[in-house]
Amino acid sequence: MAAEELTLQGHIQHHLTNAKMCSTDAGIEFNKACSEAGFWTWHIDTLAWSIGLGILFLMIFRSAAKKADTGVPGKLQCFIEMIVELVSDNVRDTFHGKSKLIAPLALTIFVWVFLMNLMDLVPVDFLPAFAGWVGATFFGMDSHDVYMKIVPTTDLNMTVGLAAGVFLLMIGYAIRIKGVLGFIKELTLHPFHASNPVVQAILIPFNLLLETIALVAKPFSLALRLFGNLYAGEMIFILIGAIGLFQLPLHFVWAVFHILVIVLQAFVFMMLTIVYLSMASSESH
């Protein structure tokens, strides 16, 4: 795009573009040179921020766990205990199978997604402008060529990655509890039953279609729900920032609403994960 930098469209496009890295014929390339590179283009800003926030989560929780004592708890221990208790209560109420993996999985999903969503409350221009300054002073790049998005969950790759992990776990739990045969039976013999085997055989394609759609809709909706909420939120932040001085009260209002959305979306992702895994590991119907 010519004259990309100084128009509103250009500014918005700049803030909506991830930092890419790919390997082309000319070696490792970044950003604009990646437009021909095809599927294996890495969004290094998403990767860096999500892995960094994951490590932060692990460090904080591990330090609280090591210093935990049964006497008078400190503030960090209290806070971590509140979160763990919330997750544990929800898992106990919702998950009707037996597994030691579910509660730590739910805790990880909740805190990690919440931390990634929390990056959306940092003003949109701050860290990318800082990255642009770093690029200009230390690497001699034009600061408009530095792209960085700090909210990993506004990248569809991140949310689909999380949902794909949950999907694999769903199938894994179903096969572990019911066996491969039981899993296939569940896909082909519900919801239409017939006692006559010939009629049953005819109904199998319909059952398979319905059950497959239901099965695939779960991770699909998980990924898109989180992505849609966060992308729209970030987009509105960028747009509010573009209207001049009036933006301050609007920013405040939207940010307060967004605090609710952040926590809610992380919580809903966690609850749905628990519910889907509970459905997958129980004798249903």
Next chain:
Amino acid sequence: MELALGLKYIAVALLIGFGAIGTGLGFGNMGGKFLEACARQPELAPSLQVKMFILAGLIDAVAMIGVGIAMFLLFAA
């Protein structure tokens, strides 16, 4: 070229508008029932509120997906 641009704007408007209608009806119904239930049994209010927020996240989902796609169409495509 301009026809495509005009149609794009109409598409964005339809996406956001219809999503809003569905979400409004859904939240209205759910909120009404929640308030009724709280009035009948106030001791259940905290646990019902948690469940209400979960449902809110689910009802919002497809409308938000629509908004996400609409924003993408408008500014990045």
